[in-house]
Amino acid sequence: xxxxxxxxxxxxxxxxxxxxxxxxxxxxxxxxxxxxxxxxxxxxxxxxxxxxxxxxxxxxxxxxxxxxxxxxxxxxxxxxxxxxxxxxxxxxxxxxxxxxxxxxxxxxxxxxxxxxxxxxxxxxxxxxxxxxxxxxxxxxxxxxxxxxxxxxxxxxxxxxxxxxxxxxxxxxxxxxxxxxxxxxxxxxxxxxxxxxxxxxxxxxxxxxxxxxxxxxxxxxxxxxxxxxxxxxxxxxxxxxxxxxxxxxxxxxxxxxxxxxxxxxxxxxxxxxxxxxxxxxxxxxxxxxxxxxxxxxxxxxxxxxxxxxxxxxxxxxxxxxxxxxxxxxxxxxxxxxxxxxxxxxxxxxxxxxxxxxxxxxxxxxxxxxxxxxxxxxxxxxxxxxxxxxxxxxxxxxxxxxxxxxxxxxxxxxxxxxxxxxxxxxxxxxxxxxxxxxxxxxxxxxxxxxxxxxxxxxxxxxxxxxxxxxxxxxxxxxxxxxxxxxxxxxxxxxxxxxxxxxxxxxxxxxxxxxxxxxxxxxxxxxxxxxxxxxxxxxxxxxxxxxxxxxxxxxxxxxxxxxxxxxxxxxxxxx
Amino acid sequence: xxxxxxxxxxxxxxxxxxxxxxxxxxxxxxxxxxxxxxxxxxxxxxxxxxxxxxxxxxxxxxxxxxxxxxxxxxxxxxxxxxxxxxxxxxxxxxxxxxxxxxxxxxxxxxxxxxxxxxxxxxxxxxxxxxxxxxxxxxxxxxxxxxxxxxxxxxxxxxxxxxxxxxxxxxxxxxxxxxxxxxxxxxxxxxxxxxxxxxxxxxxxxxxxxxxxxxxxxxx
Numbered sequence: 001x002x003x004x005x006x007x008x009x010x011x012x013x014x015x016x017x018x019x020x021x022x023x024x025x026x027x028x029x030x031x032x033x034x035x036x037x038x039x040x041x042x043x044x045x046x047x048x049x050x051x052x053x054x055x056x057x058x059x060x061x062x063x064x065x066x067x068x069x070x071x072x073x074x075x076x077x078x079x080x081x082x083x084x085x086x087x088x089x090x091x092x093x094x095x096x097x098x099x100x101x102x103x104x105x106x107x108x109x110x111x112x113x114x115x116x117x118x119x120x121x122x123x124x125x126x127x128x129x130x131x132x133x134x135x136x137x138x139x140x141x142x143x144x145x146x147x148x149x150x151x152x153x154x155x156x157x158x159x160x161x162x163x164x165x166x167x168x169x170x171x172x173x174x175x176x177x178x179x180x181x182x183x184x185x186x187x188x189x190x191x192x193x194x195x196x197x198x199x200x201x202x203x204x205x206x207x208x209x210x211x212x213x214x215x216x217x218x219x220x221x222x223x224x225x226x227x228x229x230x231x232x233x234x235x236x237x238x239x240x241x242x243x244x245x246x247x248x249x250x251x252x253x254x255x256x257x258x259x260x261x262x263x264x265x266x267x268x269x270x271x272x273x274x275x276x277x278x279x280x281x282x283x284x285x286x287x288x289x290x291x292x293x294x295x296x297x298x299x300x301x302x303x304x305x306x307x308x309x310x311x312x313x314x315x316x317x318x319x320x321x322x323x324x325x326x327x328x329x330x331x332x333x334x335x336x337x338x339x340x341x342x343x344x345x346x347x348x349x350x351x352x353x354x355x356x357x358x359x360x361x362x363x364x365x366x367x368x369x370x371x372x373x374x375x376x377x378x379x380x381x382x383x384x385x386x387x388x389x390x391x392x393x394x395x396x397x398x399x400x401x402x403x404x405x406x407x408x409x410x411x412x413x414x415x416x417x418x419x420x421x422x423x424x425x426x427x428x429x430x431x432x433x434x435x436x437x438x439x440x441x442x443x444x445x446x447x448x449x450x451x452x453x454x455x456x457x458x459x460x461x462x463x464x465x466x467x468x469x470x471x472x473x474x475x476x477x478x479x480x481x482x483x484x485x486x487x488x489x490x491x492x493x494x495x496x497x498x499x500x501x502x503x504x505x506x507x508x509x510x511x512x513x514x515x516x517x518x519x520x521x522x523x524x525x526x527x528x529x530x531x532x533x534x535x536x537x538x539x540x541x542x543x544x545x546x547x548x549x550x551x552x553x554x555x556x557x558x559x560x561x562x563x564x565x566x567x568x569x570x571x572x
Numbered sequence: 573x574x575x576x577x578x579x580x581x582x583x584x585x586x587x588x589x590x591x592x593x594x595x596x597x598x599x600x601x602x603x604x605x606x607x608x609x610x611x612x613x614x615x616x617x618x619x620x621x622x623x624x625x626x627x628x629x630x631x632x633x634x635x636x637x638x639x640x641x642x643x644x645x646x647x648x649x650x651x652x653x654x655x656x657x658x659x660x661x662x663x664x665x666x667x668x669x670x671x672x673x674x675x676x677x678x679x680x681x682x683x684x685x686x687x688x689x690x691x692x693x694x695x696x697x698x699x700x701x702x703x704x705x706x707x708x709x710x711x712x713x714x715x716x717x718x719x720x721x722x723x724x725x726x727x728x729x730x731x732x733x734x735x736x737x738x739x740x741x742x743x744x745x746x747x748x749x750x751x752x753x754x755x756x757x758x759x760x761x762x763x764x765x766x767x768x769x770x771x772x773x774x775x776x777x778x779x780x781x782x783x784x785x786x787x788x789x790x791x
Contacts, residue, residue, distance in 0.1 A: 077668070077704045084672030149780045172672045173702025173710040174779070 010298035017290030025283035029276055036272045041243065045232040048245040048261040049201040053261050055247070058193065059164065062183055063153045066166040069108050070181045071151060074170045083170050083177045086117050094124050101126035104181075112163060112182030118175045120146060136180075140252035141167035145178055155251035158182065162203055162210045162251075186211045200242075200262045201544040205255035214262070223258060234265060240425040241265040304332045308339055319443030320347035367441040375499065377491025382439035383451035383483055383531060384508050385424065386515035387415060387458060390478045392432035399475065408432065410465060411477065418457035427502065433515075437503055440490040448485045448527075448534035455481040456524045456564050482558075484528040510549065514558055517547045523560035538565045600762060602732040604649060604769040606724045606744055613728025614773060615745040618650045618714050619755060620721035621732065624740070628652055628719040634690055637701065637711055639667050644711030647791055648747070652719045656690040659701075668704035675699045675715055712747060718739060737762045744771040 004012070073079060082100055085091045101113040107128045113126045120130065120137030136142050144152030145167035153166040163182035169175045190201040190213035202212035206223055214237075223246055235244045242262040251257040304326050316323040320343055325338035353366065367373050389395070389411075395404060415434050416426050424438040436454065439447030458481065468477045486507025493502040514526050523542060532541075542560030549556055606617040633657040638645045642663060651657060659680055661667050666682040675697025680688040682705075693699060693715045703709035722730040732742070739761050743753035751773060759771050 075707060077670075078670065080704075084677070087672065087674045169704070172670075172700075173707070174700050176672060542657055 002178065008298070009302055010294050013294035013297050014291050017294060018287060021283065021286045021290055025279070025286070028279055028283075032135070032272065032275055032279060033050075036275060037269065040230070040268045040272055041265070043267065044243045044263045045245065047197065048199055048243065048263055049230060051193060051197040051201065051261045052245065052247040052259060055193055055201065055261075058189070059155075059249075062164055065165065066110070066164060066181050066183060067151050067153060067168070069110075070166050070168040070179050073104055073181075074168045074179045079179075080170055080172045080176065083115065083123075084172050086123055086177070093297040097124035098126060100124075108181065110181055111184040112158065112180070114163070114182070116142065116178045116180070118177050120178065123177065126268070139165075139167075139180075141165045142178055142180060149175055155185065155249060155253075155257065156182075157210075157251075157253055160210075161186065162257075166346060187213065189498055190214075198263070201415050202262070203249070203257065204260055205253060205257055207255060210257075223260065228233050235262070237262075243268070265437035301332065304328070304336065308336060311339060315343050315346065320350055320547050334556040342393070367501075371527075373441055373492055377489045377504075378440075379487060380440045380443060380490050381447070381485070382437050382488050382490065382503060382507070383447040383485040383534075384488070384503070384511035385419070385438065385451045385455060385483050386482060386512050387434045387435075387436075387455075387479055387481045388515055389432040390480060390519055395475065395477075403474075407474070407477070411462065414461035415458050418461055419454050421457060422454040424450060425501075435508075435512075437488075437490070440488070440503055441501065446534070448483075448531045449536065451483045451485075452525070452527060452531065452535060452539060452561055453564060455483060459524055479524065480515055481519030481525045482511055482513070482518060482527070483525070483531050484511035484514055485530040485534060486510065510556065514547065514556070517545075517558065521545050521547075521558075525561040526558045527559070527561055529557045529559070532559050535561075539563075540565065587664055596746075600737070600764055600766045602734065602735050602740075602742065602760065602767045602769055604730060604771065605728045606730065606746070606771040606773060607728055609772060609774040613724075613726075614746055614775070615724055615726045615728060616648050617724040617728070617730070617744055617749075617772065617773065618648070618716070618721055619724070619730045619732065619742060619744045620650065620716045620753075621718045621735070622741045622743040622753065624738075626718045626720060627654070630664065632656070634658055635785070637713065639663055639669070639703075639709075642667075642709055644709055647711050648723065649711070650714040650716055650721045650723060651693055652721075653696050653715050653717055654692070655715075656692050657713060658686075658690040659688050660686045662687070663775060666705065668710070669701055670704055671699050671701045673697065673699045676713075694741060697782050735762055737764055742769060744773060746773050746775065748775040749773040750776050 007015075034415040076128055079100060082093060082096050085093045085096075097115055101115055101124050105111075105113040113127070114122055114136070115124045116122050116136055119135070120142055121134050121135050121138075125132055137146065140154045140156055141152045144154070146169075149169050151166060151168040153164065156163055156165050158165075164185060165180055165182040167178050167180045170177045170179055183190070186202055190203065191210050193199070193201045194213035200212070200214040202214060203210045204212075204223070224384075230245070230247070232243050232245050235242045241264070243265040244260055244262045246258045249257045249259050304324075307326065311322050311324045322337040322343060323340045326333055328336075387438050396532070399407070412429060412434060415436075419426050419434075419436045422438065423442055423444055424436045425441065427435045427437050436451070438444060438451040439455070444450055462477060462479055470476055484507055486505065488505030488507050490501040490502070490503040492499045493504070494500050510528065514528055518524065518526050523545075527535075539561055540563040542562045544557060544559045546555040546557050593722060603617070606614045606619065608614050632652055632655045633650060635651050636658045637649055639661045640663065642665075649657070659669050661684050662682075666684055667680075668682050669680040669688070671678055675695045676691065676693050676699045678691050680691075693713060696715050696717050699713040699715060701711045701713060720732050722732050722749065724730045739759065741757050741759050743757035745753045745756075749756065756771055756773055758769060758771070760767060
């Protein structure tokens with residue numbers, strides 16, 4: 001028997017629900033992981049891009065401010081006059097230029113002010129620079145401004161620091177020099193960006209970190225390969241995973257410059273984890289619910305089924321009065337009603353059989369009820385037993401009829417019991433006598449030994465009855481039993497209203513004749529030769545005789561049966 | 573080296589190298605065409621006698637750079653060294669004319685009309701003038717060593733009148749010329765007939781200028 005077949009209904013229902021809920025739960029968790037995770041990542045990536053855009057806007061605004069400031073400064077006539085002094089070595093005034101640079105730097109709140117002549121040689125710088133007197137013509141914004149005679153800007157590295165730098169020509173009225181203003185891109189810029197956007201920003205090249213809002217520890221952040229740029233990638237910083245985006249920044253450096261924008265991937269996924277916890281909790285609740293529902297459902301099914309099973313046991317033990325009490329309209333209710341109808345049918349049938357059996361033998365009743373008796377009758381080899389009470393006429397005159405009837409009933413009860421004990425059928429009671437058939441309707445091959453054993457049992461039981469009756473002062477009965485074997489036609493005899501089971505054939509008459517001779521031969525049990533031939537060993541036989549049959553000249557050899565050997569009795 | 577510096581040196585060299593010749597009345601003229609390297613005729617080029625130096629006799633007539641519609645008129649003014657130049661302002665607004673050029677550094681603070689004093693240009697060279705208020709206003713006064721000079725017309729033509737016969741070094745200048753005047757200079761001998769002399773000047777691209785009301789002014 002499989003494990004499934006052995007499992008209880010409750011387990012099956014629970015497993016069925018679990019089989020439904022668990023995949024759903026897992027699928028929900030997977031989908032949540034997939035969709036929410038993707039959303040969270042997308043959202044974070046969007047935040048990073050926004051930070052990048054904010055940074056770009058910030059750069060543009062700062063550049064625009066620098067351009068506006070420098071253009072205005074370059075138009076200052078006093079500045080032009082000081083600038084123009086460099087045309088005449090005698091008139092050149094670098095100190096005034098430098099102090100003007102300091103003044104402008106403080107006025108604008110910027111990091112760097114440089115002034116060059118029209119050829120790009122640095123005339124003055126604030127803060128003081130060792131480059132003073134050197135040509136800056138190769139420096140990107142200045143080179144562009146010299147080419148275009150118009151303001152130019154770019155990001156450059158000055159002494160290891162990043163600067164947004166704007167170069168503007170100073171006209172007087174032709175170009176008489178260039179003014180360069182620079183604003184640092186340092187940690188404070190990154191920190192300000194982080195305050196505005198919540199994303200960490202680091203400005204770096206593949207080999208150098210210029211500024212960062214993140215704590216400097218654990219080495220510089222890693223840059224992805226060129227292909228991965230503009231695409232978010234994961235980077236680990238300590239125990240935290242960071243989603244990072246490397247945005248290229250236009251600058252004039254020896255290496256490409258990036259703004260590395262980073263946000264905590266784990267924090268972005270925190271809502272997902274919360275959601276997964278909730279879904280898991282709901283799943284656990286659903287499973288518990290499934291268990292409870294399984295128990296309730298199983299209870300609802302198992303209880304009535306158990307009641308029916310109990311009823312079945314009752315019926316098997318013979319209690320046909322049992323009725324299942326299930327007040328429900330579902331299949332179980334139908335089952336219970338069918339069960340009750342079936343048991344009712346059985347009870348009715350048993351009642352009929354019982355009632356019927358009082359008038360016919362139980363075998364006949366059984367055979368009739370089961371339609372085992374063909375209407376046309378059947379030819380069977382049987383043994384016929386006739387039993388009669390000797391001196392019954394005298395008894396009828398001496399005993400009270402009621403007492404006589406009681407004696408008869410007690411005797412016949414034992415006779416019936418003995419006959420049925422050997423599988424025989426009590427065919428009829430003829431006043432003081434009994435006719436019994438062995439081998440019909442229930443067919444037995446050994447009908448003759450059965451009949452003889454039944455006869456010996458009747459005799460034994462009668463002796464017991466006689467002892468009982470004598471102890472109460474009643475009479476002592478004596479009987480004679482004749483047995484013959486032969487072919488008869490057995491079947492239902494009589495009109496429909498009064499039909500009865502009977503056997504017709506010469507063998508019946510012969511058996512009756514043998515019984516009639518018991519008295520004159522002084523034997524209790526006489527059997528014909530046909531019976532004797534079938535008995536086999538084990539029977540103690542008495543004298544043999546020959547009897548004549550009425551209406552014929554035939555004689556029939558008969559033999560008295562005295563007893564059954566012990567071994568046969570036990571075997572019987 | 574700035575243009576004004578090399579013109580100074582040029583004038584000095586010319587004065588030493590070439591001996592003066594007699595000036596005769598009714599003398600023939602020297603004419604010609606100034607073209608760029610790509611064959612275009614150049615307007616506003618100044619052709620002048622570099623040597624021998626011949627200055628005007630008597631008082632030099634004062635010259636004028638007017639200011640009309642926020643523009644210097646003329647935009648280019650060649651003058652003989654020692655000339656007084658006035659800067660009348662015919663706009664209804666103030667101007668603040670200045671020059672940081674070594675040939676002449678001066679400043680005429682905010683004024684209108686004829687109030688500003690004349691400026692004596694006493695040094696050979698290029699004097700770039702501007703207005704402190706209007707960045708796009710720009711003009712050039714070319715201070716030349718001699719009284720013989722001419723400005724090319726729209727077809728690049730020039731005529732130097734009343735040059736007496738003799739040997740001359742004649743130079744050409746243009747604001748965009750890549751050559752120094754002495755590098756473009758040519759010697760010419762004048763007899764009694766009109767003579768012809770052409771110049772070819774390689775020009776640098778025009779420099780952008782500060783914008784006028786948002787539009788870049790190209791010169």
